[in-house]
Amino acid sequence: MASLKLSKVVFAGQFKEEFEAVMKPMDWPLYAFQSGEISKALLAVKDAQLLVVSRNSNRGASLIATSVTRENRHQSYVASGPPCWLFELFVNESRFL
Template structure:
């Protein structure tokens, strides 16, 4: 019942915010590769036709003590992209938070952390 890509992106952001709230995280940076949705939240007066969507998101963000929403290049957020891709294409229905994720994902983040210290 989702009509377009904008609705998908909106639902994903709402789901992410609700998940963070459910896990009781109070300091969060949401990094998205979508500039429009990011600007819509950060500069709501420039997006008057999206008041309903902005309210939907802000109504959830107020439950988080400190948050930032930033536009991030997909290449800089490769881990999140790989997780989303594995869920969509691999049929993983369990939460990686609950299960600890697959071994390749753990290895990916281990290698990424090692590279960031070089």
């Protein structure tokens, strides 16, 4: 994220245990190395947050990840452009916020 020159980033996902290992490393000693590496990477971003969300709350991101593997979209959506269904998905989701 730092290489993209982003100063405020929210990492959201269903990663409760993983995020806890980063936020409370003393409670997760087996993951000390991994959580330390993630913590170092987060320091490069001025305002980084880790947010645990449910699968339903993160439906758009889940569908994007699925489409990467199913549709062989190994190029970034930024580089190759999003699929046509993506814009409509987020418009529809935003109506329920």
